[in-house]
Amino acid sequence: MIITMVNGIAENQYPDESNEIVSAAESLKTEHQVNLFNLNKLDVHPCSGCWTCWIKEPGRCVYDDDMTDIYRSTVKSDVLIWISQIKAGFVQSDIRMATERMFALLLPHMMELNGEMHHIPRYEKQPKLGLVIVGESEHDLEQEEILKEYMYRLSLNFNKASGNFVHYFELGKGKELADEIINL
Amino acid sequence: MKLSIYNGSPRGSSSNSDVFSDLLAEGMGNSIEISKYYLKDTAKHQQIINDVSDCYFVVFPLYADLAPYAVKVFFEKMEENKEIYSGKPIYFFIHSGFPEAKQSRLLERYLKYFCKIIGAECKSVCIMGNSEGVRHLNRTSKRYNRIKFYMHSFAQDIINDRQFNEEGIRFFHMMETLPKPVLFIFRHFPSIFNKGFDIMIKKKGAYEKRFDKPYA
Incomplete structure (x- = not known):
């Protein structure tokens, strides 16, 4: 299995949780290929809404930045994992930035899915999606429901709703996270 | 105010x-x-x-x-x-x-x-x-x-x-969801709805590579 992990947590925040998540990723490497990207060390531009990737240079983002490596990993992956903290009640903006850029991996064309219009994946491989939330051991139910609905809606576009999860990470439970990724 | x-x-x-x-x-x-x-x-x-x-x-x-x-x-x-x-x-x-x-x-x-x-x-x-x-x-x-x-x-x-x-x-x-007749047409003839995108892609001279996979 190939797993792409995109970590939005800055180096100086949640160091214990980050170390444990990295260890969980390392433990998966014995049997799987894990490509871990730390967003805070990468140069990634926000989507400008120019539609170059949809109508001018199909499939290719106008920015040739570090997102290119994440694209190349994602289109080969079985699972794509986002690692984020919560800010303003939702996934942090850095992770949102990378998520928006992922629309270069979709066609502009639409298909019907679950009675709604959705974009068609450009690539054959459609990774299942996971969201790992750090630092929210005492989150409220509404936040969790919103995030679950969000991941479901993203998966409608990215993998035809074939699989997604939201995992609230807790210290000392790296193995549970690794298991959830494998069993997705 | x-x-x-x-x-x-x-x-x-x-x-x-x-x-x-x-x-x-x-x-x-x-x-x-x-x-x-x-x-x-x-x-x-x-x-x-x-x-x-x-x-x-x-x-x-x-x-x-x-x-x-x-x-x-x-x-x-x-x-x-x-x-x-x-x-x-x-x-x-x-x-x-x-x-x-x-x-x-x-x-x-x-x-x-x-x-x-x-x-x-x-x-x-x-x-x-x-x-x-x-x-x-x-x-x-x-x-x-x-x-x-x-x-x-x-x-x-x-x-x-x-x-x-x-x-x-x-x-x-406008609408909460697509009406059933529209949904039926969209399900079976999606190209009708996607024509607008194809026209835009053609205008940019990119129609032949509209399904390209540059990151594969």
């Missing part, structure tokens, strides 16, 4: 959002002071927040099932400065290229949740479907003038500290 208009579109001044915000401002007349800001330049966010108003109008497109990146960055800055927004009314106008309002319901829910977090009053959320191309509408067209009429009515709602009127909400809402 003072109103701040926040335009969160990544396209900034050449966006569909700009059409809506300009029409809203036009409908205000000279009755209130208005500050208008674009959120795409995140470096200016603190400066924008420091210009305190009595109420706020936020407009942006649905983007990857939520708000565009710059809007999310701005929300994080608003959270850091939540005392400024505490108890104040915020009106949201969110629009998308999808015809169905259902696509934007999660965002609507999040906006209400976000206002709760910062202690602001989520006064109204208006969802508009099929908004792509509004900026290209002829100013004399029937559609443009209906949009203008209802944005002006929303301006009056803000001036009078009311929620957006139901008639305007219904006009922009």
Whole structure:
């Protein structure tokens, strides 16, 4: 299995949780290929809404930045994992930035899915999606429901709703996270 | 009374959002002071927040099932400065290229949740479907003038500290989900609905490579 992990947590925040998540990723490497990207060390531009990737240079983002490596990993992956903290009640903006850029991996064309219009994946491989939330051991139910609905809606576009999860990470439970990724 | 208009579109001044915000401002007349800001330049966010108003109008497109990146960055800055927004009314106008309002319901829910977090009053959320191309509408067209009429009515709602009127909400809402006959046609003949994209791709001379996979 190939797993792409995109970590939005800055180096100086949640160091214990980050170390444990990295260890969980390392433990998966014995049997799987894990490509871990730390967003805070990468140069990634926000989507400008120019539609170059949809109508001018199909499939290719106008920015040739570090997102290119994440694209190349994602289109080969079985699972794509986002690692984020919560800010303003939702996934942090850095992770949102990378998520928006992922629309270069979709066609502009639409298909019907679950009675709604959705974009068609450009690539054959459609990774299942996971969201790992750090630092929210005492989150409220509404936040969790919103995030679950969000991941479901993203998966409608990215993998035809074939699989997604939201995992609230807790210290000392790296193995549970690794298991959830494998069993997705 | 003072109103701040926040335009969160990544396209900034050449966006569909700009059409809506300009029409809203036009409908205000000279009755209130208005500050208008674009959120795409995140470096200016603190400066924008420091210009305190009595109420706020936020407009942006649905983007990857939520708000565009710059809007999310701005929300994080608003959270850091939540005392400024505490108890104040915020009106949201969110629009998308999808015809169905259902696509934007999660965002609507999040906006209400976000206002709760910062202690602001989520006064109204208006969802508009099929908004792509509004900026290209002829100013004399029937559609443009209906949009203008209802944005002006929303301006009056803000001036009078009311929620957006139901008639305007219904006009922009269009449909919650695709009607069954439309869904049937879309399911079996999707090319009819996708023709617009193909025309745009052809115009750019990229039709032959429309299914390219450059990152494979």
